[in-house]
Amino acid sequence: xxxxxxxxxxxxxxxxxxxxxxxxxxxxxxxxxxxxxxxxxxxxxxxxxxxxxxxxxxxxxxxxxxxxxxxxxxxxxxxxxxxxxxxxxxxxxxxxxxxxxxxxxxxxxxxxxxxxxxxxxxxxxxxxxxxxxxxxxxxxxxxxxxxxxxxxxxxxxxxxxxxxxxxxxxxxxxxxxxxxxxxxxxxxxxxxxxxxxxxxxxxxxxxxxxxxxxxxxxxxxxxxxxxxxxxxxxxxxxxxxxxxxxxxxxxxxxxxxxxxxxxxxxxxxxxxxxxxxxxxxxxxxxxxxxxxxxxxxxxxxxxxxxxxxxxxxxxxxxxxxxxxxxxxxxxxxxxxxxxxxxxxxxxxxxxxxxxxxxxxxxxxxxxxxxxxxxxxxxxxxxxxxxxxxxxxxxxxxxxxxxxxxxxxxxxxxxxxxxxxxxxxxxxxxxxxxxxxxxxxxxxxxxxxxxxxxxxxxxxxxxxxxxxxxxxxxxxxxxxxxxxxxxxxxxxxxxxxxxxxxxxxxxxxxxxx
Ligand SMILES: [Zn+2]
Numbered sequence: 001x002x003x004x005x006x007x008x009x010x011x012x013x014x015x016x017x018x019x020x021x022x023x024x025x026x027x028x029x030x031x032x033x034x035x036x037x038x039x040x041x042x043x044x045x046x047x048x049x050x051x052x053x054x055x056x057x058x059x060x061x062x063x064x065x066x067x068x069x070x071x072x073x074x075x076x077x078x079x080x081x082x083x084x085x086x087x088x089x090x091x092x093x094x095x096x097x098x099x100x101x102x103x104x105x106x107x108x109x110x111x112x113x114x115x116x117x118x119x120x121x122x123x124x125x126x127x128x129x130x131x132x133x134x135x136x137x138x139x140x141x142x143x144x145x146x147x148x149x150x151x152x153x154x155x156x157x158x159x160x161x162x163x164x165x166x167x168x169x170x171x172x173x174x175x176x177x178x179x180x181x182x183x184x185x186x187x188x189x190x191x192x193x194x195x196x197x198x199x200x201x202x203x204x205x206x207x208x209x210x211x212x213x214x215x216x217x218x219x220x221x222x223x224x225x226x227x228x229x230x231x232x233x234x235x236x237x238x239x240x241x242x243x244x245x246x247x248x249x250x251x252x253x254x255x256x257x258x259x260x261x262x263x264x265x266x267x268x269x270x271x272x273x274x275x276x277x278x279x280x281x282x283x284x285x286x287x288x289x290x291x292x293x294x295x296x297x298x299x300x301x302x303x304x305x306x307x308x309x310x311x312x313x314x315x316x317x318x319x320x321x322x323x324x325x326x327x328x329x330x331x332x333x334x335x336x337x338x339x340x341x342x343x344x345x346x347x348x349x350x351x352x353x354x355x356x357x358x359x360x361x362x363x364x365x366x367x368x369x370x371x372x373x374x375x376x377x378x379x380x381x382x383x384x385x386x387x388x389x390x391x392x393x394x395x396x397x398x399x400x401x402x403x404x405x406x407x408x409x410x411x412x413x414x415x416x417x418x419x420x421x422x423x424x425x426x427x428x429x430x431x432x433x434x435x436x437x438x439x440x441x442x443x444x445x446x447x448x449x450x451x452x453x454x455x456x457x458x459x460x461x462x463x464x465x466x467x468x469x470x471x472x473x474x475x476x477x478x479x480x481x482x483x484x485x486x487x488x489x490x491x492x493x494x495x496x497x498x499x500x501x502x503x504x505x506x507x508x509x510x511x512x
Contacts, residue, residue, distance in 0.1 A: 006316055007045075007052035010245075013272055014053055017244050022061035025050055026243040026271070027127075028234075029068045031095055031112035033078050035119040037279070037297045038249075043125050044313050045276070046247055065241055066127040068116060070095045070109035071136055071227050073175075073184040076209060092183035092210035094227070096133035109133060123306070132233070135240070137224035144236045145221050147266045148173055148228060149194050154265055155232070162258065176226045178203040180215035184227060187212075197221050234259040239268035247274045247317075276317035282324030295323045303412040304332045305404060311335035325416060329367040332408075336365060359401065364392045366409060373413040376494065377483040381406040386502050425486065431477040432510065434463050439507050448500040457492025481510045 014023060027042045029035065043066065050062050071094045077084045083101040087108075090098040096109035105111040109131070117129055135141050148155060152173070160168040172189035181203060191200040203215040219225045228236055237243065238259065248256050253275060260270035279287045279294055287294035300309045303325075312331055315321060323331065339359040368391070369384060378384050384406040388395060395402045441459055442448060448456070464474040479485050495503045 006318075007048040007314075008056070010049040010272075010274060011052040011056045014245060015056075017272070018057050018060050021242075022063045023050075023053060024063050024065060024242055024244045024271075026065045026067055026237070026241065026246045028246075029066060029116050030072065031068050031070045031109050031116065032072065032074055034080055034112070035116050035297075037295065037300065039116070039119065040123070040297055040309070041279075041313055042247055043120060043127070044123075044310060045317060046245070047125060048314065049245065049247075049274075064125075064127040065130050065243065066116065066120060067130045067132065067237060068109070068113050069132050069230070069233070070113060071132040071184075071224075072230070074098060074108070075185065075207075088209075092185045092207060094133065094177065094182075094184050096131075097177075097182050130241075132227075133224065135237075136227065139223060141236055141240055142222040144240045144266060145226070145228065146197050147239070148232060148236070149192065149197055149221060151265050152192065152194065155262055158261055158265075159231075159258065162254070172199075173228050173232045174199055174221060174226050175229060176201045176217075176219055176221075178213060178215050179217050179219065179225075181213035183210060183212070186210065199226065231255050231258045232262055235262035235266060235268070235270075238263045238271055239266040242268070243271045245272050245274070247276055250275055250277050274317075277320040280320050280322045282322055282327045284322065287323075293324060295325060295328060299325065299328075303328055303408050303415075305335070305401070305408065307339070308332040308335045311338055325412075328412065329365070329370050332366040332405075360394055360397055362392050362395055364388055364395055364402070366405065369406060369409040370413055373409055374417065377485055379410060379414060379484070381410045383498070383502055383506070384410060387498060390497060390499060425480050425484065427480045428473060428477055431469075431474060434467070434469075435507060435510055438463055439504060442500065442504060442507070445500075448503075449496075451496060453490065453493025453496045455492070456496050457490065460491055460495075482506055 017023065025046050027046050029039060043064075046064060050064060053060065054062060073094055074087070074091055076091070077087055081087070081101055086101050087098065090108075094109075095112070096107050098108040100106065100108055100111040102111055105114055113129070113131060120127055155173055156171065159173070160171050163171060170188060172192075174189050174192075175184050176187045176189065176199060177184050178187050178201070183203065185207060186203050186205045187201045188203075188205050189199050189201050193199065198218055198220050200218045201216070203212045203217075206212050227233065234255065235258075238246075256273055256275070260273070263270040281287055281293035283293075285291075285293060295303075308331060311334060312321065312323065336359070340361050369388060372378065372387055373384050376387075378387070381403070385403050388402055388406060438460075441462060445451070445459065460475075460478070461471070463469065464471045475491065476486055478491060479487060482491075498506075
């Protein structure tokens with residue numbers, strides 16, 4: 001049995017629901033911000049469960065609904081979106097009624113939905129995209145909306161018990177869109193007509209960032225004129241699509257409980273739910289976009305093989321996991337270790353989650369490579385790979401994997417070091433004239449790769465001795481151009497580790 005058991009356990013929990021009908025999995029997306037690590041994590045983990053389910057019940061069908069809550073109103077200006085001046089007049093309106101601030105799509109929501117699809121497609125996820133706005137406007141939700149009206153008293157009773165007393169009287173499950181100003185969060189329901197499925201509202205609720213227009217109107221609750229509050233919206237979705245399985249973050253426990261109750265009131269069967277812990281940074285603090293801690297999706301993709309994040313997400317989601325740039329090497333090494341173990345002990349276990357290729361045992365880790373690149377100031381991934389080959393020639397059997405790993409390590413070290421304070425290097429370029437001669441000396445040293453470090457060190461003294469150069473300045477020059485530092489490891493042994501070809505290619509770059 002594989003170490004990874006939770007997707008299989010989740011698949012078992014769905015056993016009693018297996019039927020001729022497809023098993024419906026859902027993930028939700030809030031399009032007021034761009035897709036991020038949380039979006040990826042939720043879709044990836046749901047996909048793990050779907051795969052485990054398909055393995056356990058090969059004849060069963062599955063569908064993954066990626067639902068975008070794009071009829072939600074924009075309450076504040078999103079930090080990672082430009083052109084705030086263009087957006088400000090539309091605050092309080094549904095995202096699908098707001099022009100695209102990037103000027104590329106029909107609406108803000110369309111742009112964001114497009115970004116979500118691009119994002120999910122780029123990782124090869126299989127899903128069906130559903131837009132909230134389209135679901136409301138096309139009438140798919142009409143039946144469920146009528147049921148909310150039919151069970152108004154019952155829903156109201158369980159809901160208001162969870163909110164403060166002063167808000168209870170004004171509470172309504174319905175959020176009509178004002179026919180005059182188009183805003184959704186400025187309206188207040190003053191009367192409902194369950195016979196005709198209509199309601200009457202006043203647009204008189206001012207917020208700090210947007211104002212009500214004073215309009216008063218009556219509207220049908222169907223056809224996209226009225227949205228329901230989000231916990232009810234969640235239940236409406238489960239009821240309408242027959243969702244069987246959904247994951248949610250620990251911060252949404254009470255919402256998920258409420259939505260389950262309402263789904264049952266509507267006449268639906270609430271889905272099997274799975275609560276996951278939130279991510280923490282390397283210091284145990286909650287990850288926040290404002291602080292920028294943790295590891296963003298862009299950083300994951302830039303610094304780690306995709307398997308690194310998938311492996312990270314495969315660990316038990318019920319345990320809070322730490323992720324931060326300082327511990328990224330450790331996280332990627334867990335992935336590399338797992339791949340060694342999986343291929344050695346149990347080739348059929350969880351490989352199907354990530355990559356199926358065989359990875360031979362090696363001591364070479366992300367951490368070692370990052371240290372080498374950092375301490376030797378290597379900025380060339382092919383150079384780092386050559387170093388790695390000298391360290392462990394067997395990695396040549398997985399050349400592609402380790403070459404990619406070196407690319408990622410170099411990107412990581414480069415960006416990570418860029419954050420550290422820099423010393424301004426003054427390079428005395430007059431020494432460049434001696435490069436062709438140094439290249440010649442090394443080229444003519446047939447047994448360079450077999451020489452001891454001190455013998456190579458002696459070779460480096462030939463030029464300053466011959467031309468009576470300041471030896472300290474000469475080495476300072478060599479460190480500056482080879483390592484981008486004024487000082488470094490003893491050069492002879494270091495160049496010995498790099499080997500003749502690597503040293504020559506580095507020196508050729510300088511002499512150009
Ligand atoms: Zn209005």
